[in-house]
Amino acid sequence: MSGPCSPRVGLNSSTVVAIGLGSNLGDREAHLAFAFDRLAALLSKLRISALHDTLPVDVPDVQPAFLNAAAVGETTLSARDLLDALLEIERERGRERPFRGAARTLDLDLLLYGGAVLHEPALTVPHPRFRERRFVLEPLAEIAPDLRDPVTSLTIAELLARLPRSG
Secondary structure (H helix, E strand, C coil): CCCCCCECCCCCEEEEEEEEEEEECCCCCHHHHHHHHHHHHEEEEEEECEEEEEECCCCCCCCEEEEEEEEEEECCCCCCHHHHHHHHHHHCCCCCHHHHHHHCCCEEEEEEECCCCCCEEEEEEECHHHHHHHHHHHHHHCCCCCEEECCCCCEEHHHHHHHHCCC
């Protein structure tokens, strides 16, 4: 039988996934609430972090503050199908991509997909920069501190502890 931190849980081959959420345009709370509702339809055993008000990081221009959160749940979808569903949720909320790092109504990042390490066109899991981002790790540590990064084998709590306070 699978343990609580294993990537595969139960007999139906559900995969534990972690998703980072953010919004810095329009009604940020409404955008995230919409995403939470849509994620509840996609994922079982959904857990959602508190909302975190954060300054933009790695953006090319002056932008409003972000509202960030994390979600963890289980899915039977493939990583590609889950990513496609996340992108559709973003589009439904008016997400545009005029350039990398542009302000956004809704941003949904597939951070972890069980213990998978994937490098496919337009799909990299674990998310390539999640380990360096406090605005991702803090909310994720609230709901899944023992979840493991399959690349480093460190838990989310351990990754967060390694970040400088200003990170």
